[in-house]
Amino acid sequence: QIMSNHLQRLLVAVVGIPLIVILCLAGGVYFFLFVAILSAFALHEFYKLAEKKNLKPSISLGILAGFVLNLSFYYLPVRESVVSFAASVGVGIPYPTQTQLVFMIILIFIFVILIYELFRNRGSVLLNASTTIFGILYISLFLGTVIGLRELFVPFDFPVSRYFSSPSSFTDPQVAAIVYRWGGYTIIAIFATIWICDSAAYYIGSAMGKHKLFPRVSPNKSWEGAIGGFIFSILAAITAKYVALEYLSVGNALVIGVIVGVFGQIGDLVESALKRDAGVKDSSTLLPGHGGVLDRFDSLLFVAPLIYFYLDYIVFS
Numbered sequence: 001q002i003m004s005n006h007l008q009r010l011l012v013a014v015v016g017i018p019l020i021v022i023l024c025l026a027g028g029v030y031f032f033l034f035v036a037i038l039s040a041f042a043l044h045e046f047y048k049l050a051e052k053k054n055l056k057p058s059i060s061l062g063i064l065a066g067f068v069l070n071l072s073f074y075y076l077p078v079r080e081s082v083v084s085f086a087a088s089v090g091v092g093i094p095y096p097t098q099t100q101l102v103f104m105i106i107l108i109f110i111f112v113i114l115i116y117e118l119f120r121n122r123g124s125v126l127l128n129a130s131t132t133i134f135g136i137l138y139i140s141l142f143l144g145t146v147i148g149l150r151e152l153f154v155p156f157d158f159p160v161s162r163y164f165s166s167p168s169s170f171t172d173p174q175v176a177a178i179v180y181r182w183g184g185y186t187i188i189a190i191f192a193t194i195w196i197c198d199s200a201a202y203y204i205g206s207a208m209g210k211h212k213l214f215p216r217v218s219p220n221k222s223w224e225g226a227i228g229g230f231i232f233s234i235l236a237a238i239t240a241k242y243v244a245l246e247y248l249s250v251g252n253a254l255v256i257g258v259i260v261g262v263f264g265q266i267g268d269l270v271e272s273a274l275k276r277d278a279g280v281k282d283s284s285t286l287l288p289g290h291g292g293v294l295d296r297f298d299s300l301l302f303v304a305p306l307i308y309f310y311l312d313y314i315v316f317s
Helices: 002-026 028-052 059-072 075-088 098-120 125-151 173-208 223-243 250-278 298-315
Strands: 212-214 218-222
Touching (some): 002 028, 028 059, 028 125, 028 250, 059 075, 059 098, 059 125, 098 125, 125 298, 173 223, 173 250, 173 298, 212 223, 218 250, 223 250
Antiparallel strands (some): 212 218
């Protein structure tokens, strides 16, 4: 059984890792759909955990809201499509900024979910509505920032003039291609740093773990493992800077390593707490040997929004 579990994990990794790398590099609608599908599965798993606690979230409505929220992070292509369609039928429309759009979608779906619960008459309105809305914010909003991160790497959102001297850099297709490729490398580097952090925490914790980190939530995790994961995440992020992320300074890479090393591990603990509360070992059996989508991407949920805001509001501002 142990051998077959390791074999299953290996097979999923052999198929999954190259696929993720290809989708990260491709970007665009392919990457958007990849993250939106992951988000839908993770949200479904979250709602199934809630059902173990006799809660009755509005699953279909939540997943629809999550998809629309993910779409709001694929902002520029969506805006161009909507505005050009409106122009083609002779209508001029005001279009919100990305921040306004995200906020509007959240508000609209909170209204819709509360009104739906008014007529639904299934269990507790308070608990059902709260669970549905919390799932959209915790899963769809947090994972949406992964799409936002990938879409930061376009010439008018990215500070091109800081890295390219030519005045025509903003309109140079070669520059645009380099910048967009950096976006793919950035997402791959974040995934790799999270996986290295997890692996280091597991192996160092197994070999040297003496002091329990959070026994009530995750009895096997140790302080030694957590510190090992933290150190290796910083090393991985700084290595990524020299291998592929030439736009980052060493200081920026260090901050990204710290975000992964601290908040990636907190994200893992939060998901463990949710599973423990629901009385299950894995969020689902979708990925053989790995559990569910939520199990595999729990660290990313906490890491992605922080790196998104760090790059957008500090590094690129």
